[in-house]
Amino acid sequence: MESATIKDVVHAPAATAVDLSTSIGSFHLPAPTMTASGCAAAGAELAPYLDLAALGAVVTKSVLRDPRSGRATPRMAETPSGMLNSIGLQGPGIDSFLEHDLPVLAEAGARVVVSIAGGDADEFGELAGRLAALGPESPVGAIEVNISCPNVANRGLVFACDTGASRAVLDAVSSAVSSAAAATGRPALPVLAKLSPDVTDLVAVARACTDGGATGLTAINTTLGMVIDPVTLRPQLAGVTGGTSGPAIRPIAVRCIWQLTAAKRAGVLPDVPIVGAGGVASGADALQLIAVGACAVQVGTATFADPSAPARVARELEAELARRGVARLADVVGIAHEPGRGITRSTDL
Amino acid sequence: MESATIKDVVHAPAATAVDLSTSIGSFHLPAPTMTASGCAAAGAELAPYLDLAALGAVVTKSVLRDPRSGRATPRMAETPSGMLNSIGLQGPGIDSFLEHDLPVLAEAGARVVVSIAGGDADEFGELAGRLAALGPESPVGAIEVNISCPNVANRGLVFACDTGASRAVLDAVSSAVSSAAAATGRPALPVLAKLSPDVTDLVAVARACTDGGATGLTAINTTLGMVIDPVTLRPQLAGVTGGTSGPAIRPIAVRCIWQLTAAKRAGVLPDVPIVGAGGVASGADALQLIAVGACAVQVGTATFADPSAPARVARELEAELARRGVARLADVVGIAHEPGRGITRSTDL
């Protein structure tokens, strides 16, 4: 019944454009939405549907050292309000990526986060070194480290499930990035560690990553799931299990970002930026992830149904904030943690 | 294009009723579907909508030693293809349960699995002892140990997230059950440990439970999630986080049961029965959980939309099996693990 009232949040006349800019360390973004790794291929495929240069950033499919065929098919299964995928990191390898894909993104004026993956810490380090060595004219603004991929040395257990392995990968990446920075005199590329929700203690893994030199966190990657084919009664995916994504996992993403932000506020984690991902399909969804602490948001699975989604979500987010009289995105990052600062309405006489 | 062919599975003429009976140790069930703990209150509430005696079992809301008010409200939030709940184990305590609720279930002819919860191992042990001491005329056929509840001694961390804590709880329960069996000369009540999916290594927790004396496993409890209220931008649930349930988490449940069964087949876990739970709303859903290794299935959230769901799912499951010419439920338990034994259709000329 009562209308919304806002306390303590900087007000703007409703018509004023909202300041949606954000940053991840030295990487400044005019808008807070990105594509999600593996949900936009190399990025160029989306150009017919949105302005790549207007996105916060394009996050590439995870790049490996060598070309990779990926897995057999079927690679996907639809699930209630979500899907499973089991692609197996198909890609052309770093050489081809740098030669063919990155120039197209540069040409389009996109800011780029390159996601990297590897079978051991050395491969991660090598890839990071290649990216960090790119010239200042390169569109690469940050590296995202996909630690949710199998560790060859440890029975294929994913790095992200083990604090030691996660730390080793981040150590390798951050030292490669630092050496390149030292060599060139340019600031070091920000390094985002992308976390898996499939762990008992997310904060411990995040801490291992920041201890290893991650300057930011991306949360979350997919959660492990499985579907049985109704005809064969065998796993529907050729890869047996797959990653669950889409709105079905949004409550898990919101919870994970909440936990990480709470740990930062408690001093248990350093105060690094968090990029949110998981089930975002609208501006209202993005606002949930931002309210619990994300300073930018990736749009993954929603892109499959609506290839313009990463751009649309930013527009809708702007409208959500304008409607609430919020002048700057930064004012609502983490607001869910602040009793009394939130946007409240009285519920009783 | 080609019609389904079945290999290696015992055939039955389509019209013959399928043998749906199953057992959990000494506990024999005429039908493989149960209610899920917390989704059927004490059970009697469903009597107007289904025949309690025809269900495999009624699983009670987790019972504690003392009466408990539960949490403030809101206690639920709807999520895409799922929901969050944060009830806080509201209940009248074991005395009232034994005095008022259990006799009603006995009267209705129901088989009962009593779910128990506690703040420390002693409370679990005491509750198990009370139940194990009931006479042979009691409808209680098994105990389900809800280890996904907060451990008072360990900052409220749930037992299920820690192998040591899980084992301690199961030790207390199984020794109480064994003492009662020794005292009465009756067989010991089967003890199901109910697992949380929110762990890095599910098999390790399961193993801790069987080491502690669990004679069966229930998988899965809810997965921790969170929703932000669009108006207040604060957590929508009074309890801040809540458990995610419903079809959204079914891929996670299928994966967890697959992992447990694979571990049994690999000899890493003892060969104990697994009761499946998570997102089952139809017979086809139940069949997925059974194919990966569940010998019985609990129907939780689906009951909220359709209070007859636990009975309906059994009927639909029977039809699914009859359609495939399967004579006995037992023939398809775990079939997804058996290359060549599954029901296949040729996909190519």
Add this chain to the structure above:
Amino acid sequence: MSRTTTAPAGVQEAAEVVSARPVGAYTHLVLHAPEAARRAQPGQFVACGVGDSGMLLRRSLSLHAADPVAGTLEVVVAAAGPGTRLLAAKRPGDVVPTTAPLGRPFPIPEAGTPGVVIGGGYGAAPLPWLARVLTAQGSRVVGIVGAASADRLLGTSAVDDATALDGIADALVVTTDDGSLGAPGRVTDALPEVLLELADLGDPWVYACGPMPMLRSVHTTTREVLGQGARTWLAVEESMACGVGVCMTCVLPVAQDDDDGVRRTRMLRACTAGPVFDGDALRWDAIGAAPHLRGGALVPDDAVGAPTAMGGH
């Protein structure tokens, strides 16, 4: 309290939409659910599935009317969120899965007891049926319906004849916050005068449906004006996952005298112990006490099994 603690159980029916028409800002639906129509009483509700969507849970709607002969239930839906939006868009021929009638109906006083029926917004939906039952047994009934603005009103012929209290209640007062129809102000502004008038005929029973702040205000006003000389029966709208008593999401703190004569507060299920509660039994100190929880209720410290300062839950 002398009332039984469990509600009569509902029945599940796949109800065909017989008609759907706009009524002010709302949609009036007629559903074919013959068994429920036979059993229903005023104050009960129906849990409706919203159809093929990612929304699993049923939506609870007060019964506006039930016709045992035609086998129909009537409801008035406000398109509040995504689920009620789908329900409000149903067309004749669509099928809505229903469980009904649910909850405990309005208690009916001794013949002749005067009554006030008060509705806020679509909360007026069950009032004409209730008023008819009361007047049929010789009670004088005054209606008060209010809303923020004229388009959110229900229960007056100024909006729609078929759902109006006019001609059923002996008198009807209409209020709007913005004065766009009827008297400017809230339903509780009109209540004292009505209470004083009716008190001459006996201790009135006051029935109210609407948002919790309005129910609180109805209770407070009634007590202020008539002291203990009246009863209030308030139909609450708690967020419900199941509607049939199995999920424990819809609770609110209610004080009741136990068999041992001691008054104790418990978190009771609004779907089975309610939705109609005695206004004196609701723990107003805990309901809506935390603004960030919106309509939520806290657990009073003295409630049975309340969390203790030392650990607890």
Add this chain to the structure above:
Amino acid sequence: MSRTTTAPAGVQEAAEVVSARPVGAYTHLVLHAPEAARRAQPGQFVACGVGDSGMLLRRSLSLHAADPVAGTLEVVVAAAGPGTRLLAAKRPGDVVPTTAPLGRPFPIPEAGTPGVVIGGGYGAAPLPWLARVLTAQGSRVVGIVGAASADRLLGTSAVDDATALDGIADALVVTTDDGSLGAPGRVTDALPEVLLELADLGDPWVYACGPMPMLRSVHTTTREVLGQGARTWLAVEESMACGVGVCMTCVLPVAQDDDDGVRRTRMLRACTAGPVFDGDALRWDAIGAAPHLRGGALVPDDAVGAPTAMGGH
């Protein structure tokens, strides 16, 4: 191969359903999507949202026709699973979110090259449009449509005039597995005779749409009958999450000559490199090779970046 590797991009439109009518076991839908209608060519497809449901992903449907003047796309939907069931139930006035036209169209040979167009079940949907393009440039075109039984046939006037090849193709053969309409047997039973007849006019181009086993059989039969003296263009139906080339779910193993002249196999996206592939390029040894994966394809050991025996992925 000389064809470009990326498909022309589609456009997103909220398409109103102009008409919906049953055609045999299928539903023929006309969608108002003017920009897509302007751009579309035969062999391309449209990705359709199924509406408010727990199903996020679009469903891919071959374009049966596109009318740039009316601004409409036409499709024929088989209600195979839950999503296509919702699409097949759309009524005029409903809005379907679309992205179209997607994929690479059927390549068109030199004028006069004879053609065979073959459809299995609803796979016949794009053939009349293709046949019209071919005959318009002077090619002789023979159609073959088949299905398990008469009710699953499409493309013959025995089922429906508006979607038929009769009068467009120069000749039409109809087969059903059960003999309920046309010649008993499979489309490939009729193929050798057609190929031999057309070979007199030049090396025929064979176009086929339908389930993978049929496509394989069309390719094998063509090679058996005419050796290398024919080309096959096969429109595959891989399970697609996005349809626009961003998800990598729709891949299948395809061998192509690289710039260095070496033939290499890669897992190519059916949505952007296809859905129409040269039958000689598909790695039939790996497609459908694992029965428990149903239509799935394995990664050939010699594919670029294939998993190695030692670890790998």
